[in-house]
Amino acid sequence: MTTDHADLTIKALRTGHDELASLVRGFTADDLTHATGASEWDVSQVLSHLGSGAEINLAVLDSALNGTERPDGDFNRSVWARWDAMTPAERAERFLEVDEVLVRRYEGLDAPTRADLRIDLGFLPAPVDVATAATMRLSEFAHHAWDVRVGFDSTAALAPEATRLLLDQTAALIGFLAKPAALDGRQVALAVRLTSPDRSFGLELGDAATVGDTPDRPDGVLTAPAEWWLRAVTGRHAPDHTPASVVLTGDAITLDDLRRVFPGF
Template identity: 65%
Template structure:
């Protein structure tokens, strides 16, 4: 039994079913509203998720049948096809493509969930199902927020996704964080989250890294775990920051942290 893979795949199913219901409730005009992703409208977010689902399923199938990942030309052809779709076509095709990917993960038996390794083509080595599904869950959950926040400024990340995403937050934080945004200042931060409750450290020194909670931090950030995840991915504007978020200490401000994590 691979509990992490199982939990992640379950969260992908819940997220898909939820976003599908949201999409089915949108009017045609809603699809061209600005999303939480600054350069995309709602339909373009769905296009990104749908094309990503196609590419992700191809990677999964390549691992299962031993052919490995597709080349870059395949990805480009998928993106071009989705870019050419109308907003309505993107919404409809997203539902179909993402359903296929989720079913692909759900079809994996316990042995495959534990032992299969998937080559994504951009990581140094193939990764297990829990990791590759977790990367998709992070992308899917944050872009679901991008859709929701177009209609509700108080939107939060899907609760079922928060714990597995929190557990893998260190995987990409060095890539997402830009320590140079602090202009040479070096800060060791204690982070306290709720729902779920966690305590750990954020090192903003030579690079951005998660650590054990420092005994004498320069500042202490307290926040709901879902907002912490949104902070790291750049979905942290003041208008979308709940009152429970606090930062104690003179060496750092929330705006400093926002600059460290510009998002994607």
């Protein structure tokens, strides 16, 4: 990825942090135990996930900057255990602190570092550049920030700034995210037409799931806001959270079928 992408992604991390932090600072004790878009987590648990993730990301980034050994699995487990033991109020307070530090650390990287630094995330075959590492954090942050917001507003959408940056990365993840076996052997070719920003492509669902050119004769046409598509492929597509502008034509597959194909994780 380019340094321009790194710059834009770091700006989106700042915007996302500031917006969620403003919301969190206004939460009451009851709000912190409120249900969220993550069915098994309350607000404080989502903040715990984001906060512990920020702490681990920060340690990994600092190890790359300092040329030291990347933190191992024992470090990660100790972080998760500490956050699990916190009260809801402590999770909120600590999230505000550590995510601010992570965003500032990214913001403090100069242009050569943004271009040349390589970060070993531990679960990929090779170290990645700053743009890739920041994009992965943005994806996690944007979706979980939505989890928090949708608990209080069923019409909440992914942040537009994050949507623009994450949209073109989704194709590479479709094979991992989709479970086409849910279609019980049906082979379906969809034309997907997204808005804000506009994108058009084909989604093939068979033995595997792939994204490619728009088929000449699709079995159906899915028209949707781009932010919903990003939420849909990560399982955030319940009917209550699906705007009326999402339309799937054709008889080969329904929106409920598509929800089963993308169950989330």
